[in-house]
Amino acid sequence: MTPPDGRAGIDAGLVRRLVAAQFPRWRDLPVTPVAVDGWDNRTYRLGEDKSVRLPTAAGYVPAVAKENRWLPRLALSLPVDVPRVLGEGVPGEGYPYPWSVRGWLPGKVADHAHIDDLPRFAVDVAEFLLALQRCDATGGPVAGLHSWYRGASPAHYDEETRRCLTALDGRVDTAAAATVWDAALAAEWRGDPVWFHGDVAAGNLLVRDGKLSAVIDFGTSGVGDPACDLVLTWTMLTGDSRAEFRRAVAQDEGTWVRARGWALWKSLLTLANCIDTDPDLAALNRRLIDEVVTDHARSA
Incomplete structure (x- = not known):
């Protein structure tokens, strides 16, 4: 066979x-x-x-x-x-x-329609992440190829990100995006290694009775920098839920700078691949890029 x-x-x-x-x-x-x-x-x-x-x-x-x-x-x-x-x-x-x-594990993926209280849900996700970070990291799998370099520096994807910026020049504000990316690379992580999930996305968060009930798919998990786990801020949360997540997850500014880099990398890569073939997906990723850029400007 x-x-x-x-x-x-x-x-x-x-x-x-x-x-x-x-x-x-x-x-x-x-x-x-x-x-x-x-x-x-x-x-x-x-x-x-x-x-x-x-x-x-x-x-x-x-x-x-x-x-x-x-x-x-x-x-x-x-x-x-x-x-x-x-x-x-x-x-x-x-x-x-x-x-x-x-x-x-019973439950539905974390679509907004399945969630009773999105700000409360955001806090629950933050509390899960903090509990994960408190787990003993001794002997844990250090971020690398097995985690697709989640938990390592976003610099691993620098060449790919620069190619996307070149490909998208004139179609998005690549100068502003490059500023966000450069800041992410400069915000070097110096903390103690902690556990990270690596793919905190709606499809990996399960909901029962309107509330977070389970987290699945730890395939990109490992021990390192938790910044990659914050991208949900822009991919799923808005307004009050975004503010509540940021408050509850209690990460330092450098971690947020790197998190914006992770979100930007993925959105640029997706947009470069779909901008002429999938208008809906392209619009979604344009919005994500704009929001990450705006968030960076507000924090500067």
Whole structure:
């Protein structure tokens, strides 16, 4: 059998074969795709209370062992649920990567329509991040390739960001954006290493009864600079909720400067790739760039 090519080769049939071969006690449980899936991994529901998670490419494989090792330890100190590791799968049935069985976490992704009180939700996310930062970082995975350099300096993406600025010259205010980026690179992090999640986005925050109930996908987590975890400020929050998040998460100004750099990098990269092909996505990222630039100017 040909090994799966990225996402395309992973389907429910493969999951059934893997489970039957490696976890025969669960072989008769139904396997169904989830309604909202990620890019780094494919997730399938296994019965009522389990899920199966499979990396879509080799670059996402290091996250499997990392999550298997550290999630049970972090869970003890966090205020909301995180994925529970139930089984560690190995390559097989033509699938070349390690994979895992997790406990199913009920809830809906954090769309505004599912949240009763957005400022309160913002505070809950901030409290989760602070609890994560208080977890013992001894021996934790230092930010690097496994975290796609989240938790390291945004300087890792300097060349890519400069290319985007060149490509977008005349289409956005690249001079103002460059000022934000230069400030982020200059605001060197000198704190003690702490745990960070690395991808605090609406799709990785689950809501039940209108409130934050779980945080999922720790694939880009690690130990380092927590600035990357603040990008939710611009990608999801506005007005009072943004102000409440900033107050509750209580980070120093240098961390906010680097956070703006992380938000800017991703928005510039996305805009450069979609500006002529996806008007809606382009408009969203133009807005994000404008808000990050405005926030930087206010803080200067």
